[in-house]
Amino acid sequence: MTRSDIFRDISLERANQDEIHPDTEKLPYGTGFDGFKLLLQERRESVAMAKASGHDSWALHFREECYEVLAEADPAKLRAELIQVAALCVRWVEHIDSQGA
Numbered sequence: 001m002t003r004s005d006i007f008r009d010i011s012l013e014r015a016n017q018d019e020i021h022p023d024t025e026k027l028p029y030g031t032g033f034d035g036f037k038l039l040l041q042e043r044r045e046s047v048a049m050a051k052a053s054g055h056d057s058w059a060l061h062f063r064e065e066c067y068e069v070l071a072e073a074d075p076a077k078l079r080a081e082l083i084q085v086a087a088l089c090v091r092w093v094e095h096i097d098s099q100g101a
Contacts, residue, residue, distance in 0.1 A: 001094075001097040006090055006093050006094065007090075029073075029075070031069065031071070031073055032071065036070040036071040040064075040068060040071040043063060044064060044067075047063075058095070061088060062088060062089075069082055
């Protein structure tokens with residue numbers, strides 16, 4: 001599969017999400033809480049320990065990126081963090097596809 005195939009699949013899923021949850025315009029972001037910032041700190045320490053012990057994984061990178069999203073309150077920075085999550089997801093799907101899955 002190519003990256004354009006992945007983006008097609010993402011686009012189809014977005015259309016599906018719009019059908020299932022059409023009224024999301026007024027939802028709050030729900031990010032930036034101190035508790036999320038603490039979880040991010042703990043997650044970064046956990047990721048560093050896992051990498052140091054040779055247990056790096058796609059899941060670790062994904063969780064770290066997601067906690068960065070949860071910890072961010074500033075809309076511009078939140079957008080940048082979400083783009084990083086989306087890019088990591090595409091990269092992970094590319095990896096899965098390259099393995100013949």
